[in-house]
Amino acid sequence: MMLSRIADSLFWMARYMERAEDTARILDVNYHMMIEQSPQAYRLRWDPLVAITGEQERFSTRFEQATPRNVFEFLAFSKENPSSIVECITSVRENARTIRDRISRELWEDINSLYHEVTRYNPEDEIAVGPHRFCNYIKFGSHSFHGVADDTLPHDEGWNFLQAGRALERAEMTARIVDVEYHKLVESAAAGDAAGNHQWMAVLKSVAAYEFYRRQYHAGIEPEKVAELLVLHAQLPRSIRFNIAAVQQSLRAISGSGPDAYANEAERLTGKLHESLMYDRIEDIFARGLHTFLADVQKSCRSIGEHIARTYFYYAVVA
Amino acid sequence: MAPAQFEELRKLADFSFLLQGITFTVYSDGRGTERLFPFDLVPRIVPHSEWERIERGLGQRVRALNLFLQDVYGPQRILKDRIIPRSLVYSCRHFCRQMIGVEVPRGIYTHVAGIDLVRDSKSGQYLVLEDNVRTPSGISYVLENRQVMTRTLPRAFQLHDVLPVDHYPAELTQILRRISPRGGDRPVMVLLTPGIHNSAYFEHTFLAQQMGIELVEGRDLVVDCDIVYMKTIHGLTRVDVIYRRIDDDFLDPLAFRPDSILGIPGLMGAYRAGNVALANAVGNGVADDKAIYAYVPAFIRYYLAEEPVLSNVDIYLCSNPEHLSYVLDHLSQLVVKAVGESGGYGMLIGPAAGSAAIADFRERLRANPRNYIAQPVIGLSRCPSHDPSTGRMAGRHIDLRPYCLFDGERVVIVPGGLTRVALQAGSLVVNSSQGGGSKDTWVLRGDA
Numbered sequence: 001m002m003l004s005r006i007a008d009s010l011f012w013m014a015r016y017m018e019r020a021e022d023t024a025r026i027l028d029v030n031y032h033m034m035i036e037q038s039p040q041a042y043r044l045r046w047d048p049l050v051a052i053t054g055e056q057e058r059f060s061t062r063f064e065q066a067t068p069r070n071v072f073e074f075l076a077f078s079k080e081n082p083s084s085i086v087e088c089i090t091s092v093r094e095n096a097r098t099i100r101d102r103i104s105r106e107l108w109e110d111i112n113s114l115y116h117e118v119t120r121y122n123p124e125d126e127i128a129v130g131p132h133r134f135c136n137y138i139k140f141g142s143h144s145f146h147g148v149a150d151d152t153l154p155h156d157e158g159w160n161f162l163q164a165g166r167a168l169e170r171a172e173m174t175a176r177i178v179d180v181e182y183h184k185l186v187e188s189a190a191a192g193d194a195a196g197n198h199q200w201m202a203v204l205k206s207v208a209a210y211e212f213y214r215r216q217y218h219a220g221i222e223p224e225k226v227a228e229l230l231v232l233h234a235q236l237p238r239s240i241r242f243n244i245a246a247v248q249q250s251l252r253a254i255s256g257s258g259p260d261a262y263a264n265e266a267e268r269l270t271g272k273l274h275e276s277l278m279y280d281r282i283e284d285i286f287a288r289g290l291h292t293f294l295a296d297v298q299k300s301c302r303s304i305g306e307h308i309a310r311t312y313f314y315y316a317v318v319a
Numbered sequence: 320m321a322p323a324q325f326e327e328l329r330k331l332a333d334f335s336f337l338l339q340g341i342t343f344t345v346y347s348d349g350r351g352t353e354r355l356f357p358f359d360l361v362p363r364i365v366p367h368s369e370w371e372r373i374e375r376g377l378g379q380r381v382r383a384l385n386l387f388l389q390d391v392y393g394p395q396r397i398l399k400d401r402i403i404p405r406s407l408v409y410s411c412r413h414f415c416r417q418m419i420g421v422e423v424p425r426g427i428y429t430h431v432a433g434i435d436l437v438r439d440s441k442s443g444q445y446l447v448l449e450d451n452v453r454t455p456s457g458i459s460y461v462l463e464n465r466q467v468m469t470r471t472l473p474r475a476f477q478l479h480d481v482l483p484v485d486h487y488p489a490e491l492t493q494i495l496r497r498i499s500p501r502g503g504d505r506p507v508m509v510l511l512t513p514g515i516h517n518s519a520y521f522e523h524t525f526l527a528q529q530m531g532i533e534l535v536e537g538r539d540l541v542v543d544c545d546i547v548y549m550k551t552i553h554g555l556t557r558v559d560v561i562y563r564r565i566d567d568d569f570l571d572p573l574a575f576r577p578d579s580i581l582g583i584p585g586l587m588g589a590y591r592a593g594n595v596a597l598a599n600a601v602g603n604g605v606a607d608d609k610a611i612y613a614y615v616p617a618f619i620r621y622y623l624a625e626e627p628v629l630s631n632v633d634i635y636l637c638s639n640p641e642h643l644s645y646v647l648d649h650l651s652q653l654v655v656k657a658v659g660e661s662g663g664y665g666m667l668i669g670p671a672a673g674s675a676a677i678a679d680f681r682e683r684l685r686a687n688p689r690n691y692i693a694q695p696v697i698g699l700s701r702c703p704s705h706d707p708s709t710g711r712m713a714g715r716h717i718d719l720r721p722y723c724l725f726d727g728e729r730v731v732i733v734p735g736g737l738t739r740v741a742l743q744a745g746s747l748v749v750n751s752s753q754g755g756g757s758k759d760t761w762v763l764r765g766d767a
Contacts, residue, residue: 003539004550098515101528109338116337157552254552312552 006099007161008313013095014165020088021142022173023053023075028135029206031068046071048180052173053083072131077123085138089118092145104152107145114141157254164250164308171243172301177203178230179294185223197221203230207238227290228282240297241277247304248274254312266307273300322710329360329705332471339463356460357756359704360471363717363738364479370734370762373436373445373721376629378730379619381432381723384452384606386622388428391605392418402621403614407638410689411611412659413453413604415567417574421591423600424498425727430562430598431455431491432723433736436629440698446632448697448718450607450615453599454564457737458487458722459522462529464759480764482734487722488529490733491562494726495532498596499559506559508532509549511540513565513581523564532562542585545592560596567601609658609692610636633695637688646693647684650677653693655684668747670696699747704740704758716741718749719760735760 030049046066050059055074058081063070078084082091093115100108117137126134146166153159181203200221204210209229217225233239248270255263262268285293336355365373390397391408392415398405408414433455435448465484469476492508499506512523514536527534539549540558548555563570569579574587589595605611613634616627635642635653646653650669657665667680684691701714721736738758739749749755 001533001556002552003533003535004552005536005539007552094515097520097524099534101524101534105339113338315550 002157004313004315006102007158008309009095009099010103010158010161011165011308011313013092013099014162015169016088016091016095017142017145018166018169019053019083019173020085020092020138022170023083023085023088024131024135024138024142025206025208026052026177027072027075027131028139029202031072031131048184049075051180052176054176055081055083069127072127073123076126076131076134077121085134086118086121089115089138089141102158104148106152107148110144110148114145117141160250160253161312164247164254167243167246167250168301168305168308170238171240171247172298174207174230174238174240174243175294175297175301177206178227179291179298182223182227182290200226207236209236209238212236224282224286227285231285231294232277232280232282234278241274244270244274244277251308264307264311266304266311269300269304269307273297273304325360325705326710328471329707332358332360332467335467335470336463357742358464358467359715359740359742359756359758360468361702361704361712362468362475362759362761363702363719365735365760365762367763367765369445372628374732376445376447376627377432377434377721377723377732379623379625379628380434380447380450380615381429381725381730383615383618383622384432384450385427385429385725387618388600388603388606389426390622392421392602397618397621400621402617403611407610407689408605411605411608413567413602413608415602415605417587417591418600418602421601422593424500424593424596427494427498427598427725427727428452428600428603429606429723429725430494430498430600432725433457433720434723436719436721437632437697438700438717438719440700443700445629445719446697447615447629448632449609450612451720452603452607454566455720455722456519456522456564457720458733459525460757461722461733461735461737461760462487463525464757468759479761481761482764484733484735487724487733488526490724490731491526492530492532494724495530495560495562495596495598497726498598500593500596501559507549507557508560508562509535509540509558511535511537511561511563511565513537513569517564519564526562530562537565537581537583540583540586542583542589545585545589545594547583547586547589547595558595560598562598567604570601604659609656610638610689613692632697635693637684637691637693642693643684643688646691647681650681652696654696655680655691655693657690658692659690668696671747696747699741702738702740702758704742706742706744713744715744716747716749717758734762 026049030046046068049071050056050066053075059066059074062074062080074081074084076085079087081087093111096103096108096111118141121134149159149162153162181199185199197220200223201210204213204221204226207230213221213226213229216229219225229236229239231240234241234245236242248267251267251270252258255267257263257267262271333355336358387397397403398408429452431454433451435451436445437448438445461484495508496506499508508530510523510527510530510532512520512534514520517523524534533549535549541548541550541555543555547558547561549558565581568576569581571582571584571586572579573584575582586595587601590597590601612631613636616631619625619627635646637643637646646655650667651672653669655667655669660666667676669677672680699716699718702717703712704715705711706713706715717738717740719736719738721732724731738760739755740758741747741749742756
């Protein structure tokens, strides 16, 4: 028996943790890539980072232009940005606090100490030494979170909501990364910028897929191949397909539906999206337009999230 | 033990509290900051013979309070026999008319009672300072303090024979199971919390987890045709027993405060219909009113035909004109309390108060005498405690709140209770919101 509110909190706890980790990865990799580039390329590098997190509007009301300093501060520490890493970790803890009777003591203590540690970082010091130290800590924090969760929670419905939250957030984030970066790459190529290769390497590194790409393709960095890997690969833990499959698996475990059926709208949409990620080839996707495809993926992800909430969290009670 | 070694252990204990998130919320700074409840590593020791007396005294007091509630919401014999003035009962803010004639499961009102005791430094006797039979809190600190102590100072427990306290959640669960209106082995039991922003939220999560019951907020519950349900991911599930940690006023916006968003519309209807059990019962505030308190020794004599084992602290009821004029003449020597308040709010400590505060209370007393009582300042006993500012041991004032569980027949009390300590030198106020801390309380198996 699981209260709707608890399922809701588990789902969002995992989403916020994933958002914090993804943001840390993007910041870390791009910052170091940037150091090797000319100052003229700054704008091209930093604007997209904010775009990937979906917070351009809030950013532009505060800053006229993106600089390494203000982007790092905004994405990592800002209290005015609800998607900043520190705010995400705070939300993870707030969600955990409302359900701490339902999670293991180990998991709660892990989250609580991560929160206390993260709020102790001084933004000025971190800006001085660069984002690696901080971002790396967040990555470890997220790995620890999932390790402890997997090892101490019963793998029941609640755990499945946790898995669904993480996978859905990650699928959407990867879609946004590829969308934004591809767009920028086309732009910079048109401007005769040779840094394109570096950008794609940064993208691959941010999703921990650089070495895998090298082994898989034995080739130079080609945008189409990178896109194929990040969108369609079945085993890469940060590809869109991998994560939509994970969402589907979790939702089926929760409702108990079989492989050729769906129990609710969230499952139907997930299944439909998974079909297309399974059977479409990257050429088909490019023929339709990568941007259009990725925009649809993001839209589906949002829709799936809404229907999960409507089915399990906020259903109407007729009393 | 060397001071440096003590300091190290103290830090270890503090860190353990922080890591587990054992904090309370302070509202006064506007941000709802979480703070550690200061913990003093030096335990308070209660010899067994002393404890036996306390246990006997609390047992009879809790049974008498429960009989009073049964009576006052039932036949009202005690009013007819003029043991207590009818006007005093009816004018009590927490007297609940909706409870008259309601049959509560097994006749239990005070499932959990926290009775505050002080030890008079002159006589050495324990006296009852206050009864709390609505939603007393603090038991989680008793259990956590003990756990931190056994981790920090394991050897001390090998040297002393300390009675355990960790059976409390199981005892409470047992009582809740017994009051389920549907009976059966596995009633659906929940702990109802106002939510994450409540100062006792940690305790709510702790108890729910220890008892293995669902922690719910008002928005998780819904009432249909006088049946209470909770909203789960697979639909509605019927609820049998609610251990509620929300005040009466906020329980049900249809029956009480209409602006309450914490409560469940229709809950009182389900309760009155006997379809759900609440612990503690609704309307208990009439028994722990600070003016009614004066009559509790009379309740013990009236209902149980026993002499009270534990005495009250002397009390002046301002509703009595003679008492009022005495109180007004001696304000600077007395402690004045508003009858319906708790947690150290609405209080005047005469010897420590300025002339403006005294003048203010003089006005309030004249305007609404029923709302106030006064008591002499008790010379609270002191206990050796660690003073973090000097790093030395010093005597500090303490009180004791044991937690009493009542199953309709027996009163079960976990040995000891919450010892609160006024960590400021000379201070008499032990409330955590006013700089108080706590200690582990060791009831020894023997008297050594």
